[in-house]
Amino acid sequence: MGIENKPNKEEAQDQTPVKTNLPVSVNLRQQTNLKQKQSTDSIISSCKKIGNTLVLCDLLHKGLIICNLDGNDIHHIPLSYTPQYITEIDSNTVAVSCDDRTIQIINISTRSITSTINTSGNCYGISYNDNNLYVVIGMSIIHVMDLTGKVIRTIPVPSDYIYDITVDRYRLVCVDDTSIYCCSLEGKVMWKFKKDELQDLRHMTTDNEGNIYVTDHIKETVVVVSDDGKHHRELLTKSDRLHQPYGIYFDKKENSLLVCNDGDIFLFDVKHQ
Template identity: 30%
Template sequence: MASELTISCGSCRFKNITNNAKKWCTICKEGFCGECEQSHKFKNISINHKMISIEDYSQVQDITINLNCEIHGKKLDLYCKQHDIAVCVVCIPYEHKMCSSSDVISIEEASKNAKQSTALSDLERTISRTLDNVKHCINDQEIALKDVEKDERTIKKTISDTRMNLKNYLDELERKLLLNLKSTHLSCKTKNIEILHQLKQKEKELKKLREQTLQMKCFASDLQVFLGTYQLNKTIIDNFRFLKEEIRDCTNNRMELDLHHVISSLIKEVRQFGEIKVIETKASLQLKDAKIDQAQIQINKSMQNVRNISLQLKQKFDIKGSKEPITGCVIFSDDRIIITDGDGSGKLMEYNNSGKHIRNIPVYDKPYYLTAVDTDRIAVTYPSSKYLEIINTKNDNERKKVLCSNICRGISYQDQKLYVIIYQKGIVVMDLDGETLNTIHIDVLSVLNITTTSDRIYYTNRSNNAVHCCSMAGQEIWVFSDRSTSFPSGISVDNNQNVFVVGQYSNYLTLIQHDGKDSKVLLTDQDDIHHPKALFYSKEKNIICLGYKAGSVALYQAS
């Protein structure tokens, strides 16, 4: 049992004294008795070391976390933000000599608040999703096994009924066919059982990883959590790849009886009772995307202070026929930019990322706010009308009008749902058919724009010059107000729930930290910003599209 773990005091052992340790130092990896613990705590070199009880240590002792560089064997005491990797001092002059000094920080600084990081949450979600995948595979194989059993029973009945009609003449043929069935059934069953065994073994391993992650989250140090997250993620990636390899060519076998078509009339000519066939159908093992691409994990990004984030101008271009700031924009994965010019030309337009005008998309009113629904579709609101439209940007004939109870303003899409600011109603949550699922009752008189993540809603409030963050149920999490957000307009959010917002009167582009406790002004009127309205952050490309002044758009690379 973990509670029965006995560890000797390391300091006493050097004095040839045997004392049981009461505490464990997560940095020194050594136990200390009560007296030695006090001495250890007051030494300058170890004053900041974290001590945990032996009982707590017993919970994490089986979690293997490598604290040393795999290449050089030195302690991992540095972290490169540019390459998103923990390194030792020897790594720097070789693999990271081109990295700036600001990119390389201490591992202690990098691992702060590791237990609250989105990386750890991503790891937990990845384990859960992969476990769900395994359970899905197991369920599919169990169904296939039942089908094979059912097929066997059906074929036996068919064989038996036919045999009664053919009587003694078919006895020998029946015997041969049943032997064939038994052999084929055994082969199919053995295959199913083998796959089930492999999947259940993976299920056990994943459950163990999930338990280790929970224990690590509760009892390990920030450093252990930080490095353990990397290493356990690698294990999960290997497991997920194993699953994909295992099921890539996996088939579920069914059996059927191919009865001779002339057996009833040409008894004397038939030399076999029938033939057992195995019908191979592709196993329905469509794994859910576990989203464990290492490039998307960005373990330390969410713990970065927003003051480390900067922008680099990529492109500026003018909007055809526009003399007012654009009101909305989105960037698709194929680099198409869709723009609403509600205050200017009143058009919905498509541009490429070089600033070339591609075409105008037909609309029957002045479009104002928009959001991407998928790789081709957008949802657009019209501030003078009580409806919104879902439009296929590659097929003008494919569009759907969704009636609303009042005038629509800001709009955002998340998880098959639209979040719409509707005058005198609040934030209305609806499906893509326009059916209202929920209404978050807030005063939206001064609320114009909105954006969402999987678990949060963000909106701008011009009455108090603030950005509000709330849960999906409408419970307020934080409010940010500053002179930089004077008359807030366009709003967007990055992969780490940091919020970009433009102040239409302050002429600022501001980045608010995910907890609402810090911010950084990224652009000002010195950067030619003038009454900005539209703002969009591409989470896929880390690019900001900004309507920075009347009739003009700028693209910035965020890093």
């Protein structure tokens, strides 16, 4: 399936074409129905693609699902807490933010929990950068901590209800329900992106160009926003078989976009100009 993206109305009205680094097309490489593979429902809240391995947070069964791209060779790692968001530490290790004020460090090769970090509030978005974890605590502040859980510093958040974050190119990108914020690593807002059609943003990811991809759970879309926040495009919709998507992850090594529905996993190849 090929999806050729058309310029949005704002861009079409410009007299002079504006060059952006937004993707020009996405093509479906792989679709996997996870329910058929494991004969049970799952609610995938967050996801990562590490090489050819998928690591999925399953809200419904309170654990991680590890499988290959076609949904075979499935393994489950049960957790004591409900997983919310996930970040890659290295090719064998992930950190998972959970409810009940907990972060769990997990070895996906041995499928074992190597350590548990207790936090001062419920955990949401989590991102690993330069040997530190950046974690949204209670949706109201970001703690920067080492892998033992020692808090090094705190960063103010630009909104009352921040869900997901990522550290990318010496900047911090955050989302709440309806807006995307690009901040310095000290928390100073550099720009904010908000459109009326965005209703329920919970998860986001960035590509090599600094573009930001977000899933809108209610609108059932994926929207991409340019690295300066000035341009955007609706990249995927319900016509692409999205159904209440949450998890999203951009594989920067191979320019592919992983999107997870409640029951389906989609892998798209992304092309830029």
